[in-house]
Amino acid sequence: MRGRRTDGLGRLFGTRVRLLRLLAGGGTLSTGLLVGVQVVRAVVPTARALSVGHLVAVFGRGQLDWPVFAAAALVAGLFLIDQWVWLALAAVRPLVVRRIDGGLRAGLRTLAVNLPGLDRLESREFQDRAARAVDVGTGFGRERSPGTAAVGQLELVFRMVSAVGATVLLATFSVPLAVGLLAVSLLIRRTLRRQWLGIIDVLDADTIGQRRNYYVSEQAVYGAAKDVRLFGLSDWFAGRMRATTMRTYGPVWRRQLAVLRRQWWIVLFSVGAAVATMAVPAAAVFAGSLDPAQMITYVLAGFGIMEIGRMGEEAFDIEYGLRGVEATDELAAEYRTTRRSGSPTTVTPRRPADEPGGAPPTIRFEEVVFRYPGATRPVLDGLTLTLRPGETVAVVGENGVGKTTFVKLLGGLYRPDSGRITVDGVDLATLDPMAWRQRLAVLFQDFVRYPASLRDNVALTAAERVSGRPADDDAVRDALDRAGATTLLADLTDGLDTSLWREGTGGTDLSGGQWQRVALARVLFAVAAGRRVLVLDEPTAHLDVRAEAEFHERVVSRVRDATTLLISHRLSTVRPAGRIILLRAGRVAEDGSHDDLMALGGGYARFFTVQAEAFAARERG
Ligand SMILES: Nc1ncnc2c1ncn2[C@@H]1O[C@H](COP(=O)(O)OP(=O)(O)OP(=O)(O)O)[C@@H](O)[C@H]1O
Known part of the structure; x- marks a missing residue:
């Protein structure tokens, strides 16, 4: 009162x-x-x-x-x-x-x-x-x-x-x-x-x-x-x-x-x-x-x-x-x-980030500490990590360890409480956030199902590619193809024009896996449009076994000129990555290739062995 x-x-x-x-x-x-x-x-x-x-x-x-x-x-x-x-x-x-x-x-x-x-x-x-x-x-x-x-x-x-x-x-x-x-x-x-x-x-x-x-x-x-x-x-x-x-x-x-x-x-x-x-x-x-x-x-x-x-x-x-x-x-x-006051959420334009389409940047997390407002413990607690241009890095770790939070900080959606994130040596906090985000293509775990046509669902997140002119249908089809959604497209009566808004007039809905492929096509389209950092957070969570097995071959290995960050609990998605990072207690606990980490015999090796055994048991059963 x-x-x-x-x-x-x-x-x-x-x-x-x-x-x-x-x-x-x-x-x-x-x-x-x-x-x-x-x-x-x-x-x-x-x-x-x-x-x-x-x-x-x-x-x-x-x-x-x-x-x-x-x-x-x-x-x-x-x-x-x-x-x-x-x-x-x-x-x-x-x-x-x-x-x-x-x-x-x-x-x-x-x-x-x-x-x-x-x-x-x-x-x-x-x-x-x-x-x-x-x-x-x-x-x-x-x-x-x-x-x-x-x-x-x-x-x-x-x-x-x-x-x-x-x-x-x-x-x-x-x-x-x-x-x-x-x-x-x-x-x-x-x-x-x-x-x-x-x-x-x-x-x-x-x-x-x-x-x-x-x-x-x-x-x-x-x-x-x-x-x-x-x-x-x-x-x-x-x-x-x-x-x-x-x-x-x-x-x-x-x-x-x-x-x-x-x-x-x-x-x-x-x-x-x-x-x-x-x-x-x-x-x-x-x-x-x-x-x-x-x-x-x-x-x-x-x-x-x-x-x-x-x-x-x-x-x-x-x-x-x-x-x-x-x-x-x-x-x-x-x-x-x-x-x-120029507090962390200030929108004052700062240094422009490089235009989309350039080379992928070097990204460094330096002793980054981050705690959600009101939380008692920090999620990231002294995280130090370098993502080199063009490499494919998988990030693994237990539920709630902070993998998605790491991506949110990378996108500038939150700022570190201490430490800093740099892009080609420049503090992310000094870059124009909007321009920086135009260099990222992020598929979040809880991706959005836009109430719009299939075409818009793919093309709308690379607005710089389509603004002022109609979306390039060949590029949209190509992205859908790479995401494994060609059959889906062929089955839709209105093709790219099909409304994916069930509540709207004449709209249709998709299955969980089909939606995931559309969301995947969205970020692949954005990379083709010039975004140079691709982040895939649990991109195979809804996919069937075959699609999951083909994922690296079909999607990840075909990404050119971009740094790819893969977050997944699934071994078949993680294993082929050139570099795997295990997060624990808010920092990097292990860092190396699959073979390196297996030889280390630490958390990743245990994670791999448990999954491999479970898989073998399923196969036998
Ligand atoms: N917006 C938020 N506000 C407060 N706490 C949050 C928020 N988002 C996440 N958290 C907390 O931060 C921690 C890390 O969450 P995050 O989503 O980064 O984990 P994750 O490693 O991606 O987990 P998962 O493997 O289950 O997807 C969790 O304890 C979660 O409860």
Whole structure:
């Protein structure tokens, strides 16, 4: 809970102005229309009070002439306008809201994409803020976002204008009554706001609610669909959902009950204000100082003032959406600070890396130490290693020893805590990260299955090859062929144009092994496009035995002019590599050819023997 409401008036005013400024992002025409509608809504109550009073006055003359009809038409017209503005509001409001939210999200997207490393992106702080910034908070069945907050603020401004207009009108009869009614109404509003908005703090502090959505949608419907059916997990999911719903809404319901119990004095004040609104003008009529027509005008003006005491939805819109605006501002400010301070995630362009297509570089890890944020132990702990241009190096080691982490550091996705990584003698930290990455082609263990055509799935990661012109289909076919996906291509009815997005229209899906071949073709295409460091993290994990056996011959040995880094637990993938490195405890424990390491009789030899025995046993069995 942040206690924003106890902050000073200056800050409150500042945030309100910030919300109004957001309206500029809603588009000139739509925002202009919205303002127009709000002006009409603000004017209607006072105009209605005057027009009804006027109608009664002209009616009282006892003649059915044109002034009577004109006054009646005015009252009816105002009634109709009041109805129509709602229609206009329903059309324009969402447009303005979407535009404001879209603009803020686009800014956030740019910010996230431009953060060069993953460390900031993965930090809990960043993720909390990003989640808050794009949260549409459907807690009370109504969307709340920065856009709705800005529009709500505009609505509130005009509700105030409307109340002030009614106050001025009533003040022509009685200043104390007008000012008193306005003061009581504002007090009621302030109290209601304080009472009800506490609920937003309860919802806001709730991260379990987000997990609730996880049980309902993401996992239950798609990701875990097979498990749910095969293991009969639907009751488990439903139970988790019920439990998290109770944890989320239990406190909210208790808070709502507590607020309702405290409404008695608000009722008293409201009834008192309503009685005064009617009794004071009525007394003046009895005293002969006011005629009945004027009395109606002033009574209606009084009720017009009291309208501001009603806390509309806009108060929730403002308060909830403000959290998104604040989170967006905090992210933007933090990003600016990061740029200025030149911290490890700075995006300031530095020395250009060599262009793609040159010779493979010499890469050195010098005493590199790296620990994930929040982790107790370093994953890499004094890693020293040189990758010479054009060599094929296999990296092996137990699960979790840090092989993928090593690749992430090589890609500049994280920076070492100490030590350094050099590229042809130049510290990687001083290179332009984007340019450096254009020299790498990395197939991660958890490669991405892009919802796009087969052609795009292969060609899109070498954007420098295809940007501005259509992908070279021969090069795409060649990459697919080398990845062993020729049969797959032949089987697809639309060839390279086949959409691999099953959820999309006419799309198809592939098996795990087929996807792996497509992902492999992607990095081979990138190497053919000039990338000079090829990294293959478990590239044979999904392949069948024959494809695995052919892998070195078909794929690795045909890679020219690039350094190849192979990470695998499979001996047939690792063994033919010219050099094998065993990682242990965050450093290089063994380094040499297969024969060297077998002769050493250390960890690699044990790893090899266990696998070879298991394989032989399988063959015998
Ligand atoms: N983003 C992350 N944040 C925190 N810890 C992480 C993160 N990614 C990996 N780790 C931890 O770092 C360690 C090394 O992980 P890494 O993925 O590099 O291992 P690996 O050697 O590639 O393992 P495997 O053989 O199972 O693929 C593990 O203990 C893992 O839990």
